[in-house]
Amino acid sequence: MFKWRTASLIYEDSTYGAGITPELVYILQGYNTRVTDSLALPIDATESYLDTLLYHLKENSTRVFIVHMLPDLAARVFHRASVANMMSDGYVWIATAGIGSAVDSLGPDRFHDMQGVVTFRPYVPATDRVMNFTVRFKERFLLENSGIRDVPNPSVPLLWAYDTAWSLAAAINKYSVSSSTPGTGRTLLGAVLNTTFDGLAGRFRLVNGQLQLSTYEVVNIIGKSARTVGFWTPESGIFKNLKATNEKGIKQILWPGDLAIAPSGWSMSSTGRPLRIAVPSRLGFNQLVEVSYSLRTNTSFVTGYCIDVFDALVKNLPYPVAYQYVPSTIYSSYEELLSLVFEKKADVMVGDTTISMSRMNKVAFTMPFTDTGLSMIVVLKKDSSGSMWIFLQPLTSTLWITSLAFFFLTGFVVWAIEHRINPEFHGTPWQQFGIIFYFAFSTLVFSHKEKLESNLSRFVVIVWVFVVLILTSSYTASLTSMLTVQRLQPTVTSVQDLLRNGDRVGYQNGSIVKYWLEEMGFHKKDLLGYVESPT
Known part of the structure; x- marks a missing residue:
C-alpha cells in the first residue's frame, strides 16, 4: 500500500517468534518486498545487546521494521529504540497481533515508547456485554488488589480466556459429564470442541482445535490509546469501515515523529560514504567467490556466484546504494573478516560463509540462499579386478566345498x-x-x-x-x-570411522570444519590445515 520494498524483521528467538518467519518472508516476496535483515532476539536480551542490534539497524538504509514477539520483550525493544531516537521521523514500526492484542493492557510508559506504531488485533465489537464485563472486571480487580489504582481494560487474550472457561462450563452442563465416568477427559474434550456460542470476543467456534478469527483491526498507537484506522478480513482485504467493505485502504495514520505523510521507508547511510563490502580473497571454490588482480593496473576484480547474487539484490533496491568491494588479505580466516564487520571496519561481508552459533553472536546473517554441505575426500579401496582368480571371490571356500559336495x-x-x-x-x-x-x-x-x-x-x-x-x-x-x-567403494564411509580409528584429518584453513571436528571429539594434533595451491 505504501510502496515499501525492503523491511527488517525482528523476532523473538523462541518457538513463537520463529514460527511465522519463513511464511512471512515468503509472503512478502510475493508482494515484491524483501527482508534485508532477519534478527532473532533472545528472550533475556540485555539492554546493551538491544542497543548494539538497534545501532546496527540504524546504520542500514532500511527504515521499515516488522516486530514479532511477545509484549514484554517488545516493550523493551521499543523503549531502547526510543532511547536510540529510532521512534522519530522517517521510521516505520509494524507490530504483529501478539503485541496488538495486548495494547489495551499496556501502561502509560509503554504507550509513550510506542508512538506511531501500527499493529493488529482481533476485532471485538464494543457491545453492552463487553462494557458491562469491563466494569465488573475492574471493580472486582480493585476489590482484590486495593493497592492498585489504574486498572487497564481487559485485553483480547483475557476475553478469549473468559470465553474458553464458558465453553468448558457449557460442555459440562450440556453433556452432564462426571469426573467418575470412564473416558471423561476424551468426552469432555470432544464436548468443548463441538461447543459454539456468542461470547464476549465474538462467535466462539473451534476448527481443528483453533479459534476461528474472521476480522482484524488495524490500529495506530497515538497518545495514550490505540486508534482503529482500518479492518482486515480474508475475503475483503484491508478497508476503512466495517459497514463499507468496498471502501479500500485505511484512515490517516500518524507515524513516528507525528508525521501524517507516510515515510519513504529508506534513507541514505548515516555515514554518507559508500558501503565497504569485505570479500574473502582465497584460493579454491572460485565458482562462489574469486578475486583476481591486475598487475598492470594494480586493481582487483571480484567475481563469482555470491557476488552476482549481491549485485542483483542491490540493483533491485528502490533506492540507490553506493558500495565498493574490499578484497581481504589472502588466506585470512573468515573469523577475521567477520570481526571487521563486527568492529565496523567493514559494513558487509559477501562470500561463501557458513552460519554458526559463534558467528551469529557477532554479526547478523541474511537468509541462507544456498547450501554447499560437507564432503570427504578419501582413498578408494584397492581394485582387485586385475586378479585372474577374481571369479572365485563371489563364493566363500566353505560354500564352494558345500556346492561341490551337493x-x-x-x-x-x-x-x-x-x-x-x-x-x-x-x-x-x-x-x-x-x-x-x-x-x-x-x-x-x-x-x-x-x-x-x-x-x-x-x-x-x-x-x-x-x-x-x-x-x-x-x-x-x-x-x-x-x-x-x-571399484567405487571408499575406504572410509563416515567421519565416525575416522574418529574410531584415530586417523588424521585434513581441512581447508579458515574453514569452520575445524571447529565441527573438534566438537565431534577429534584431537587438535590429528587435524591438519591445508592451503590450496594456486596451480
Missing part, C-alpha cells in the same frame, strides 16, 4: 534310483562314475541329455535345478558387483 551327492542319488531301471545308467563302473559326474555338472547349464524313468529321480532333479538357478544367479550378481560397484 553336485556329487545329487548325481549319486539320481544314479542310485535310475541304474536298475534305466539302461542309460548302465555300463562299466568307470562309465557309471562318468555318468554320475557328467549328469551332476550338466544340470549347471541345464544341458543333461539322460532321460529319467523314475518320478522320484525327476523330483530330486527339479529341486536341485531350482537350487542351481538360485546359486548361479547369486554368483553372477556378486561377480558383476565386484567388477563394477566395488
Whole structure:
C-alpha cells in the first residue's frame, strides 16, 4: 500500500517468534518486498545487546521494521529504540497481533515508547456485554488488589480466556459429564470442541482445535490509546469501515515523529560514504567467490556466484546504494573478516560463509540462499579386478566345498534310483562314475541329455535345478558387483570411522570444519590445515 520494498524483521528467538518467519518472508516476496535483515532476539536480551542490534539497524538504509514477539520483550525493544531516537521521523514500526492484542493492557510508559506504531488485533465489537464485563472486571480487580489504582481494560487474550472457561462450563452442563465416568477427559474434550456460542470476543467456534478469527483491526498507537484506522478480513482485504467493505485502504495514520505523510521507508547511510563490502580473497571454490588482480593496473576484480547474487539484490533496491568491494588479505580466516564487520571496519561481508552459533553472536546473517554441505575426500579401496582368480571371490571356500559336495551327492542319488531301471545308467563302473559326474555338472547349464524313468529321480532333479538357478544367479550378481560397484567403494564411509580409528584429518584453513571436528571429539594434533595451491 505504501510502496515499501525492503523491511527488517525482528523476532523473538523462541518457538513463537520463529514460527511465522519463513511464511512471512515468503509472503512478502510475493508482494515484491524483501527482508534485508532477519534478527532473532533472545528472550533475556540485555539492554546493551538491544542497543548494539538497534545501532546496527540504524546504520542500514532500511527504515521499515516488522516486530514479532511477545509484549514484554517488545516493550523493551521499543523503549531502547526510543532511547536510540529510532521512534522519530522517517521510521516505520509494524507490530504483529501478539503485541496488538495486548495494547489495551499496556501502561502509560509503554504507550509513550510506542508512538506511531501500527499493529493488529482481533476485532471485538464494543457491545453492552463487553462494557458491562469491563466494569465488573475492574471493580472486582480493585476489590482484590486495593493497592492498585489504574486498572487497564481487559485485553483480547483475557476475553478469549473468559470465553474458553464458558465453553468448558457449557460442555459440562450440556453433556452432564462426571469426573467418575470412564473416558471423561476424551468426552469432555470432544464436548468443548463441538461447543459454539456468542461470547464476549465474538462467535466462539473451534476448527481443528483453533479459534476461528474472521476480522482484524488495524490500529495506530497515538497518545495514550490505540486508534482503529482500518479492518482486515480474508475475503475483503484491508478497508476503512466495517459497514463499507468496498471502501479500500485505511484512515490517516500518524507515524513516528507525528508525521501524517507516510515515510519513504529508506534513507541514505548515516555515514554518507559508500558501503565497504569485505570479500574473502582465497584460493579454491572460485565458482562462489574469486578475486583476481591486475598487475598492470594494480586493481582487483571480484567475481563469482555470491557476488552476482549481491549485485542483483542491490540493483533491485528502490533506492540507490553506493558500495565498493574490499578484497581481504589472502588466506585470512573468515573469523577475521567477520570481526571487521563486527568492529565496523567493514559494513558487509559477501562470500561463501557458513552460519554458526559463534558467528551469529557477532554479526547478523541474511537468509541462507544456498547450501554447499560437507564432503570427504578419501582413498578408494584397492581394485582387485586385475586378479585372474577374481571369479572365485563371489563364493566363500566353505560354500564352494558345500556346492561341490551337493553336485556329487545329487548325481549319486539320481544314479542310485535310475541304474536298475534305466539302461542309460548302465555300463562299466568307470562309465557309471562318468555318468554320475557328467549328469551332476550338466544340470549347471541345464544341458543333461539322460532321460529319467523314475518320478522320484525327476523330483530330486527339479529341486536341485531350482537350487542351481538360485546359486548361479547369486554368483553372477556378486561377480558383476565386484567388477563394477566395488571399484567405487571408499575406504572410509563416515567421519565416525575416522574418529574410531584415530586417523588424521585434513581441512581447508579458515574453514569452520575445524571447529565441527573438534566438537565431534577429534584431537587438535590429528587435524591438519591445508592451503590450496594456486596451480
